[in-house]
Amino acid sequence: MQQDANAALKDRFAQVFGPGGKVHVVRAPGRVNLIGEHTDYNDGFVFPMAIEPEVRIACRTRTDGKVRLGSTVFPNELVEFSLQNKIERGKPTWGNYSRGVAAEMIAAGIPLSGMDALLTNTLPVGGGLSSSAAVEVATGTAFLALAGLKLDQTRLALLCQKAEHDYAGVPSGIMDQTIVASGKPGTAMLLDCRDNSKRFIPIDANELRVVIVNSMVKHELSGGEYAQRRRQCEEGVHVLKQDHPQVRALRDVTMQQVEAAKGKMSEVVYRRCRHVVGENERTVEAAKKLEDRRYEDVGKLMVQSHNSLRDDYEVSCPELDFLVEQAMTVKGVYGARMTGGGFGGCIVALTQPRAVEGLTDHLHQTYTAQFGRQPSVFVTTATGGASVIE
Ligand code: GLA
Numbered sequence: 039m040q041q042d043a044n045a046a047l048k049d050r051f052a053q054v055f056g057p058g059g060k061v062h063v064v065r066a067p068g069r070v071n072l073i074g075e076h077t078d079y080n081d082g083f084v085f086p087m088a089i090e091p092e093v094r095i096a097c098r099t100r101t102d103g104k105v106r107l108g109s110t111v112f113p114n115e116l117v118e119f120s121l122q123n124k125i126e127r128g129k130p131t132w133g134n135y136s137r138g139v140a141a142e143m144i145a146a147g148i149p150l151s152g153m154d155a156l157l158t159n160t161l162p163v164g165g166g167l168s169s170s171a172a173v174e175v176a177t178g179t180a181f182l183a184l185a186g187l188k189l190d191q192t193r194l195a196l197l198c199q200k201a202e203h204d205y206a207g208v209p210s211g212i213m214d215q216t217i218v219a220s221g222k223p224g225t226a227m228l229l230d231c232r233d234n235s236k237r238f239i240p241i242d243a244n245e246l247r248v249v250i251v252n253s254m255v256k257h258e259l260s261g262g263e264y265a266q267r268r269r270q271c272e273e274g275v276h277v278l279k280q281d282h283p284q285v286r287a288l289r290d291v292t293m294q295q296v297e298a299a300k301g302k303m304s305e306v307v308y309r310r311c312r313h314v315v316g317e318n319e320r321t322v323e324a325a326k327k328l329e330d331r332r333y334e335d336v337g338k339l340m341v342q343s344h345n346s347l348r349d350d351y352e353v354s355c356p357e358l359d360f361l362v363e364q365a366m367t368v369k370g371v372y373g374a375r376m377t378g379g380g381f382g383g384c385i386v387a388l389t390q391p392r393a394v395e396g397l398t399d400h401l402h403q404t405y406t407a408q409f410g411r412q413p414s415v416f417v418t419t420a421t422g423g424a425s426v427i428e
Contacts, residue, residue: 043094044427047110047158051096054108054116055154059098062183066176066424067092068167069217070250070386071377072226072328072336073343074321076351078211080271080314081232081287083321086213087241087248087420088221091160093172094427097180100152107136110158121150127205135170136177138205142197143181148189150181162414164256166383170206171214174198179424191219191423192234209265221423228325232289239329241420246333247389251365251401252414253357255382264379267310267351274311277303288314313350317343337373337388341366344375344385353380357409361385364404368397 044063051061067088074084100106107117109132117133119125125141127134136155143150157176161169178194195215202210212231221227225238241248271288278285278299285291288311296311303311320339327335344362348354358376362385365374370393377386389397398415405413 040427044096047094047096047156050110050158051098051154051156054156055098055106061096061098062180063094063096063427064176064179064183064424065092065094065427066172066179066218067221067421068161068169068172069214069221070167070248070384070418071213072248072386072388073317073324073340073375074213075317075343075347075375075377075380076267076271076353077289077314077317077321078213078229078231079209079268080318081289082314082318083325084211084213084217084229084231085226085321085325086217086221086229087226088217088423089167089248089250089418090421091162091167091418092421093157093159093161093169093176095155095157095176095180097153097155097184099184100154103152105136105140105152106154107133108156110156111163121152132173134205135173135201138201139174139177139198140181141205142200143178146197148181148187149185151184153180153184155180162252164258164383165252166257166378166380167250168214168218168378170202170208171198171218174201175215175218175424179426183426192216194424195219209268217423219423221421223422224420226325226328226420228322232287237325239325241328242331243419245331245390247391247394247417248420249387249389249394249397249415249417250377250384251361251387252384253355253361253382253405254411254413255355255357257379257382263353263381267353270307270310271314274303274307274314277307278311289318291315293319309350309352313346316346316350333372333388337371340373340375340386340388347376347380351380355380355382357382357405358385360408361401361405361413364401365397368393368400371397 071086115130198215228237324339370390372388374387
């Protein structure tokens, strides 16, 4: 199956860029976050896993320092730039993720060669499953494969995050690039975003299913809401620091301290802080409960997370709220919540294996009746992080 997909991708590559030479294939998965939302840029905890939908790149080295990128998603467009000149953002904009990665790798002193590359993507673009991080990490992996170099995955993730900031204009945290680069099959990753330490916790495939439901509302993080949330968290830290000088980020704050500082900050900033501090606690606890196979407890924490994102952090939308509410009426569903940055995209549900069919049918029926469009529902196992396939 995988062989066929690679052969088809290489055929397309030869059609776009011509035959001959050694063509490598690399992949980088998408991700779903089980819990721990909007905590990463607060030095907190997240609990994502790498998923089956992915970005694949067929690539071949060029000796003239040029990079040419095609995409099966945008078959009539070609991105072109030279590694020898300053790399600027440009059109088509989907190329900015790769432009950014090339620029950051060069700035970090990594010697790259030019390449022709064809991208293919089974992740929904704008679906909140980190298709952008997958493109970034896959691009980095392709450059490294052609240069015959290896790079620590955490370092690669940091370079890709920088590309996201500087070339895609989203001041994202480190969660997406880290899990995409460093996921381990069959596990979710409890990541401490302060020091990048990771604990991998198994997801027992005999007992659990991870179901992703795409609301088909496109999420958009470069629109300013994401950056605004970050600023509000910083404002909270600024206030909390006055009484607690040791506080560097919301990660260092307790709920008691937030409550005590309530009168000193705006009501909105207070609610943002309350979400982040509560979400950090929920994330650490959920990882522990998953490890202990206390699935009902994990599920409850997921629903609390959703409610907090809806009411305190205000990054949900009616479609996501509806999907979570409906999912929770189905027998055998432990928990459900919006996942990723928000404002559209997907929910994630943790269920018993036998609940999947009923959940899928129920969501198709109720969501379509309510919003006049079909959600996309799929089950995924946890896969490994980015790799060179051939
Ligand atoms: C986006 C960002 C991540 C993280 C999530 C919210 O996916 O890229 O860094 O902040 O939103 O948890």
